[in-house]
Amino acid sequence: MTYFREEMETMPRDELDAMVDERISYTVNYAAENSLFYRKWFKENKINPSDIREHDDLRELPIISGKTVREKQPPETDDFEFKCIDWNDVFTIHETSGTSGTPKSFFLTWEDWNRYAEKYARSFVSQNFGPGDKVVVCASYGMNVGANTMTLAAQKIGMAIIPMGKCTFPVRIMKNYQPTGIVGSVFKLIRLARRMEKEGINPKESSIKRLIAGGESFAEESRAYVEKLWGVPVYNTYGSTEGTMCGECHEKVGLHVPEDMVHLDVYDPQLEGFVPEGECGRIVLTTLLPPGGKTGTLLLNYDTEDTTVVVSRDKCSCGRTHMRILNPEREAETVWVMGAPFNRVDIEKGVFQEENMDYLTGEYEAFLYGDEEEVTLRVSMECHDTKNCHHEPVQENFLKSFLQYKPTLSEAHQDGSFNIHFNFTGPGGLEFYKIRGRPKRLVDRR
Numbered sequence: 001m002t003y004f005r006e007e008m009e010t011m012p013r014d015e016l017d018a019m020v021d022e023r024i025s026y027t028v029n030y031a032a033e034n035s036l037f038y039r040k041w042f043k044e045n046k047i048n049p050s051d052i053r054e055h056d057d058l059r060e061l062p063i064i065s066g067k068t069v070r071e072k073q074p075p076e077t078d079d080f081e082f083k084c085i086d087w088n089d090v091f092t093i094h095e096t097s098g099t100s101g102t103p104k105s106f107f108l109t110w111e112d113w114n115r116y117a118e119k120y121a122r123s124f125v126s127q128n129f130g131p132g133d134k135v136v137v138c139a140s141y142g143m144n145v146g147a148n149t150m151t152l153a154a155q156k157i158g159m160a161i162i163p164m165g166k167c168t169f170p171v172r173i174m175k176n177y178q179p180t181g182i183v184g185s186v187f188k189l190i191r192l193a194r195r196m197e198k199e200g201i202n203p204k205e206s207s208i209k210r211l212i213a214g215g216e217s218f219a220e221e222s223r224a225y226v227e228k229l230w231g232v233p234v235y236n237t238y239g240s241t242e243g244t245m246c247g248e249c250h251e252k253v254g255l256h257v258p259e260d261m262v263h264l265d266v267y268d269p270q271l272e273g274f275v276p277e278g279e280c281g282r283i284v285l286t287t288l289l290p291p292g293g294k295t296g297t298l299l300l301n302y303d304t305e306d307t308t309v310v311v312s313r314d315k316c317s318c319g320r321t322h323m324r325i326l327n328p329e330r331e332a333e334t335v336w337v338m339g340a341p342f343n344r345v346d347i348e349k350g351v352f353q354e355e356n357m358d359y360l361t362g363e364y365e366a367f368l369y370g371d372e373e374e375v376t377l378r379v380s381m382e383c384h385d386t387k388n389c390h391h392e393p394v395q396e397n398f399l400k401s402f403l404q405y406k407p408t409l410s411e412a413h414q415d416g417s418f419n420i421h422f423n424f425t426g427p428g429g430l431e432f433y434k435i436r437g438r439p440k441r442l443v444d445r446r
Contacts, residue, residue, distance in 0.1 A: 001130040002319070004122045004157065008260055009320045013313065016321060020259055021054035023288040028052040030084070030289055031298050037072050037081035038300070055263070059274055063267065063284060064302045066096075069104045083107050084298050091296075095143040096241045106241050107296035108145070113152060116145060116243060119258045120153035123247025126256065126318060127210060127235040131158035134177060138167035138184030138192075139215060145241050146214070150183060167192050171199045178207035183237075185215040186222045187439075190362050193229045204231035212237055216438075217306075217329045219345050221352035221401075225362060238306075238328050242299060244285055246325060254311035254324030263288050264325070266310055267303065280309050283328060305331040335368060335444050337375050337418055340408035344442040350398035351381055359389045365430050368444045373417065375446070380423040380430055395422050 003009045011019070031038040032049035042049055045062060052058060072081035083090075084107075091110045095103035108116070129135065135154065139147040141163060154161045162179055167188035173179070174196060182189065189211055193203040208230055213223060214237040226234050236248040238255055243262055246255040257264045266281035267274050275281040283304040289295055306328040313323045333344035344366075351364045363382040370376050379398065383389035399420065403410040412418035432439035 001125050001157065004118065004125040009122060009322065011260075011321055013315075013321055016259060017055070020263060020288065023260070023290060024055060024058050024263065024286070025053045026291045026293075027287060027289045027298065028058070028300065030293075030295075031300055034084040035082060035298055036079060038298070040081075058263070058286060058301065059265065061301050063269075064299060066104060066303070066305065069299075069302075070102050073105050080105055080107070082297050082299070085109060085294065085296050089294075089296070093143075094145050094241050097144060103143075104241070105297075106145075109294060109296045111293065112243075112295055113149065115261055116149040116245060117152035117156060119243075119245035119261060120150050120237075120239070120247070121156045122256070122258060123235075123237055123245070123249075124150075124153055124159065125157055126247060126249035126320065127212065128250050129157065129159055129181060129210070133181055133209075134160040134162060134179045135181040135183060136162045136164050136167075136169070136173065136179045138164055138169075138182060138188050141165050146239050149239075149245075171196055171201060174201065174206055180207055180209045181211060182208060183212040183214060186213050186218045186226055187362070188215075189213065189226050189234075190229065193226075194361075203229055206230075208232055210235065214239065217327055217333075217343075217345050219349035219352055221349050221354070222362065224354070225352050225357055228357075236327055240304065242285065242302060242304065243287060244283070244304065249316060249318040249320060251316060251318045253316060254326060255328075256316070256320055256322045256324055259288075259322045260290075261288050262286070264323070265301075266308060269303070277310050277313075280307055282306065282331060283308050283325075304328075307331055307334070333442055335442065337368070337377075338408055338412045340406060340412075342402075342406065342409065346402060346406075347379065347442055350379075350402040353397040353401050356381075356394045356397050359383055359385075359394060361427065363430060364441060365432055365439065366442050368442075368446055370446055374419070375412075375417070376419040376421060378421045378423060380425060382427060382430055383424050384427070386424060386426045389424055391422065391424055394424075398422070 028049045032042050090107045092108045094106045137147050141147045151161045167184045196203050210232050211234045213234050223234050239245040246257045248255045263286040265274055265284045267284045268281045283306045285302050286300050287298045308328040309326045311324040315321050329343045329345050334341050347366045361382045366379045
């Protein structure tokens with residue numbers, strides 16, 4: 001199986017753009033007719049929905065934030081104003097993780113489920129998964145949609161799912177069921193490999209043929225380390241309850257955006273405009289419906305607060321024509337020091353330098369302290385063995401990587417206004433081990 005839906009995935013660019021414009025027009029009118037929020041929103045902004053006929057018209061509409069969604073649902077309002085269907089037509093109800101505030105509510109129809117699942121099915125097939133594969137899903141089954149939609153996607157392509165939900169499952173699962181793939185975050189995959197090694201199983205000699213890293217952004221260096229640990233390719237996916245679901249194909253040259261189902265633009269909130277192709281900005285997405293289609297929750301120009309760059313709209317060497325983007329990063333994981341930004345992924349890149357990994361487990365956390373005059377970044381890294389952990393080369397490798405493309409920070413580091421201190425611990429010695437939930441790896445304590 002080369003494509004899940006070949007005609008759609010390989011559609012010539014001019015035909016794809018025409019289809020997108022048709023769907024933008026239909027979707028905007030659907031929002032005006034079926035969403036209480038958008039009905040009022042169009043009126044307040046003096047917008048005639050029928051005037052929105054194509055991509056450029058869509059860009060003229062105001063941007064919607066997660067804050068707006070939260071303000072238009074209980075307990076802030078009496079009703080869920082983004083809901084577009086009667087309660088009788090709701091198939092499932094979902095919430096976002098709530099990591100950046102009150103969870104946002106989303107309502108899915110069965111039609112929505114099939115669209116979400118198709119996005120994942122396209123990704124799976126583009127990563128060479130298909131009938132006969134057995135995939136362990138290490139993502140939670142619950143109010144978020146990822147694990148459930150991956151499971152439905154697997155059914156559509158004839159793939160078996162082992163729905164573990166977590167990557168802390170007994171190693172016997174690997175022995176008994178011989179899975180060919182695993183979906184999990186970079187760190188879940190690293191920890192699982194370590195547990196297997198302790199039980200005498202070499203991950204490289206296991207049944208695994210390919211891995212999917214999702215759930216959070218990661219550095220290319222950490223992906224390379226996982227590939228080295230397991231001896232198989234690691235593919236990237238990006239998804240959200242809002243319905244993004246982009247996937248990297250086997251060529252690994254950016255994540256394909258399913259442009260017929262979700263429209264993606266890149267916005268600069270500081271200058272309040274869309275950025276030129278190839279520049280970094282925040283992902284703004286719009287749900288796209290085919291004419292006659294229905295949805296439970298609809299978003300127009302929704303600011304995901306994740307950042308990316310459009311790599312290309314040209315045909316990929318895999319044959320797919322849909323646009324490709326860089327691995328998105330969370331804006332919430334970006335901090336500013338001396339007027340310059342850096343992301344949690346920049347820290348991870350420094351930690352996972354290839355020469356460091358003889359000494360480090362890959363687990364890390366970083367804290368910022370200080371004021372406007374002087375800032376200190378304290379980076380803590382976990383060693384396999386503290387007695388044989390060579391601190392000096394690790395520190396040098398980190399600094400070289402971290403400061404390489406950050407002239408402002410490099411200058412501040414040289415003049416002493418930006419200090420970087422290192423701390424090395426043994427296994428289990430990092431602060432986040434004492435706190436429940438997903439580790440927060442970059443914490444601003446200024």
